[in-house]
Amino acid sequence: MYCVKCGVKLAESEKKCPLCNTTVYHPEISQNDVQPLYPQNKFPKIKPKSKGFNGAIIILFFIPMLISLISDWQNDKTLNWFGFVAGGLVLGYIILGLPNWFHKPNPVIFVPCGFAAAIVYLLYINFATNGNWFLSFAFPVAGGLGLIISAVITLLRYLKKGRLYIFGGTLIASGGFILLVEFLMSITFDIAFIGWSIYPLIVLALLGGLLIYLAINSAAREIMERKMFF
Amino acid sequence: MSAKKRPLRWVRLDNAAKIYPAARRRNWSNVFRQSVTLYEEVDVDVLKSALDVTVKRFPSIAARLRKGVFWYYLQQVEKAPKIKNEYSFPLSFMSREETRKCAFRVIAYRERIAVEFFHSLTDGTGAMVFLKSLTAEYLEQKHGITIPAEFGVLDRKQKPQAEELEDCFPKNKGSVPLSRKDTDAWRLSGEVQTDGFLNLTCFQIPVKDTLDLAHKYNCTLTVFLSAVMMQALLNLQKEKNPNVKKQKRIKVLIPVNLRTLFPSNTLRNFAMYTVPEVDPRLGEYTFEEICKVIYHKMGAEITQKHMSGMIATNVNDEENPFVRVIPLPIKNMVMKAIFDSVGERKSCLTLSNLGHVKLPEIMYKYVKRMDFILGVQAAAPYNCGVLSYKDTVYINFIRNIRDAELERHFYAVLHEMGLEVTVESNKRWEV
Structure with missing residues (x-):
């Protein structure tokens, strides 16, 4: 019996060509009595991922939370600083523990989630301490940083090429981010804007620009490879 | 009076075997399969009996993978594992739990006897000796024939030889290691x-x-x-x-x-x-x-010279005193x-x-194919x-x-x- 499409000779057990997937049909040959090379539809039982490890992690986070709760309460029968500890532990669990529940945790989802949780925690601290720095400083700084890191992770994960563009762009964005941090510090905490952030911005922008130039110019890239290989 | 129970043999992993346990993943382990297809349906009871006899002859292959503080080691299994059923595909994932109990599987499906080995146990040549010996024992028990111990079929009544359990890498290493680059x-x-x-x-x-x-x-x-x-x-x-x-x-x-x-x-x-x-x-x-x-x-x-240089590269790493004293979990992380x-x-x-697989003449009329x-x-x-x-x-x-x-x-x-x-x-x- 031969495959009508690719012409390969097929063993009797084949109902479709293993090479081109064409259905085997021969009007004079009955395939009813043929046994497959391997049994059909028999799969090993896939054990669900052990929850024991993740349970242990939860307990590891829960114990200090409980000790903090009791210590804080025993002091003057009110909760004063417990919220900070609990918030910190929950944030730590969201970043370190939560991804372990998934078979293949995708950083493109979990990194922004971690930053979002950090922003919520900062908001809580801002209200709990009657601060006035969340909207003008903490939110844009944490949000900006989260945006840059998430963008890099997403691009590295889903783009197979263009690493030099990604790293070059990240360096330039990081320089701009440092400038933003100094500016926000000056307007939130009344610190004079002296422009120290210009220096890292210039260095990072030059380095980033160099990487992008190398990405564009293959001749320059080759020279760099020749001079810098190790 | 009951006979004094012999302690189960154990051996260190050979130089090549060390990488396989470390390189394992959650859904991947280094396993290979060899099989014989007979002209008749496999009698599972006879195969079980043949396996019971064969495992005693191969203490380094019929083994389980255990952890020491610094290295893994192989320990002979106490008794032969159960004969397993075939799945829809060969070489299904062999978990850590499974290799801890027994690092090989024997599978029967219609006319086929297949053995799947975790690679730390042996290589293709050693596995072929095991499979041929198991098949010979099966055919002897099933048909009452006598198969001579030749062409890779070992006498199952003989005791395991020291040379069969030897790690041959260290003694054949060259004086100069070759680059892995x-x-x-x-x-x-x-x-x-x-x-x-x-x-x-x-x-x-x-x-x-x-x-x-x-x-x-x-x-x-x-x-x-x-x-x-x-x-x-x-x-x-x-x-x-x-x-x-x-x-x-x-x-x-x-x-x-x-x-x-x-x-x-x-x-x-x-x-x-x-x-x-x-x-x-x-x-x-x-x-x-x-x-x-x-x-x-x-x-x-x-050539002997080139291969001994390649062996030296691997063996030197293994024999490095700093590497030897690192605890196994850290070694595993680095090796992985x-x-x-x-x-x-x-x-x-x-x-x-x-290569071309040869069997004792009498086996040819029973064995249709090998894979x-x-x-x-x-x-x-x-x-x-x-x-x-x-x-x-x-x-x-x-x-x-x-x-x-x-x-x-x-x-x-x-x-x-x-x-x-x-x-x-x-x-x-x-x-």
Whole structure:
């Protein structure tokens, strides 16, 4: 019996060509009595991922939370600083523990989630301490940083090429981010804007620009490879 | 009075075996399969009885993988494992839990007896001795015949020999280690089967016609089949990436049985490898040129001197006192990181040829065919195991991706040369 499409000779057990997937049909040959090379539809039982490890992690986070709760309460029968500890532990669990529940945790989802949780925690601290720095400083700084890191992770994960563009762009964005941090510090905490952030911005922008130039110019890239290989 | 119970034997992992437990992943472990297909249906009860006898003769293969503080070790199993049923695909994942109990499986399906080995136990040659001995014991018990201990069949009544349990790497290492530095190869890729299904495609070609062709190109069967594989890989890469300048090197890893170079009767791992390569950026290769590249590469490297240098590189690392005192979990992390970053990048796939399998004369009328199947690599979707038995070469491709694109190209190369190819698979009928 031969495959009508690719012409390969097929063993009797084949109902479709293993090479081109064409259905085997021969009007004079009955395939009813043929046994497959391997049994059909028999799969090993896939054990669900052990929850024991993740349970242990939860307990590891829960114990200090409980000790903090009791210590804080025993002091003057009110909760004063417990919220900070609990918030910190929950944030730590969201970043370190939560991804372990998934078979293949995708950083493109979990990194922004971690930053979002950090922003919520900062908001809580801002209200709990009657601060006035969340909207003008903490939110844009944490949000900006989260945006840059998430963008890099997403691009590295889903783009197979263009690493030099990604790293070059990240360096330039990081320089701009440092400038933003100094500016926000000056307007939130009344610190004079002296422009120290210009220096890292210039260095990072030059380095980033160099990487992008190398990405564009293959001749320059080759020279760099020749001079810098190790 | 009951006889004094002999303590179970244990052995350190040999030099090559050490990487496999460390390199394991959540859904991948390095396992390979060898099988015999008989002319009659396998009697599972007799097979169980034959296995009970055979495991005692092979304490380093019928073993489980255990953890020490600094290294893993193998401990002989107390009793033979149960005979397992076949799944829809070979080489299903062997978990840590499973290797801790028993690091090999015996599977019966219709006329087939298959044994799947975790690679730390042995290599293809050692595994073949185990399979032949198990089959001989089965046939003796089933048919009341006497099979002589020859052609790799061991006498099951004999005690295990010290030389069979020996790690032959340290004593054959050279004085100067060779560099491991090597270039990266083209990476095969495709849509991975989400349910863990492994696609097996077995090509069967006549030994005589294939050898005639190989001799026409002045090469051996291994060189010829490796050249066909490289030609198929070149054609596939060209189809996927027509821009020659951006194409990558085509490299095939060919395991080398060191027993043919060094005096050894070990049943442990004792193999090294050679990796012939062609670079498509240098221009189109004719088939003759590919054969020459492989032939000369193998000729230059499959020598005592070169192999002892390669052995020295690995053994020196293992014998380094600083490495030895590092606790096992840290060693595992470092070895896994090295394996992931270097291990499989240096070749497109492995093509392992066990050669022409011979059996004691009396066994031929009971054994219809034999197969050798490698597991897929950790990060690459293909591997290929070859052996010839009677008048047929069995070439088993395994892949964890959907499309049989490499197999199509491989067939096209064979077909163009005028070889009659029969193909068989574990393809699901209703899909």
